Amino acid sequence: MKNHPRKSGRFQFIQFSIIGASNALIDIGTLNLLLLLFHSNQSTVLLLFNTISYTLAILNSYIWNANITFKRTSEGSTYQRSAFIVQAIVSLVISNVVFIVAHSLFMIMEMPAWWNYNIAKVLAMALSSLASFFMVKFFVFKDY
Secondary structure, rough: OOOOOOOOOOHHHHHHHHHHHHHHHHHHHHHHHHHOOOOOOOHHHHHHHHHHHHHHHHHHHHHHHHHHHHOOOOOOEEEEEEHHHHHHHHHHHHHHHHHHHHHHHHHHOOOOOOHHHHHHHHHHHHHHHHHHHHHHHHOOOOOO
16 A cells, blocks of 8 residues: 555545536536537436436546545555446446436426426435445545
């Protein structure tokens, strides 16, 4: 293991949140671009768009968090890469479920489409990011 100074959980959460903001820009920006180019209300298409946007954001997350937030415990080992993929899939499932459920509820409320997509996406990002932080900290880059 590399010899980097130990960071407090609070400092790690702040770093994770800053990186999360760049992930959010990628995630919501990609979703909006896809919706602008290929507008759809079909759940399968929305799941595809959400999965694409989330996947781009999670790749960004791995690069930055492995090199900054969890640098002390990041080894780039097969275990860590595999564990990161598992947590990414779990977080993606959370994101997709929250996005589709929120979108469906907002459609019932007859909310304008742009607001519907973006508020549903923000809820999905918030819940999946929170789950992701704890899985990454305690499962992927755990501190022995």
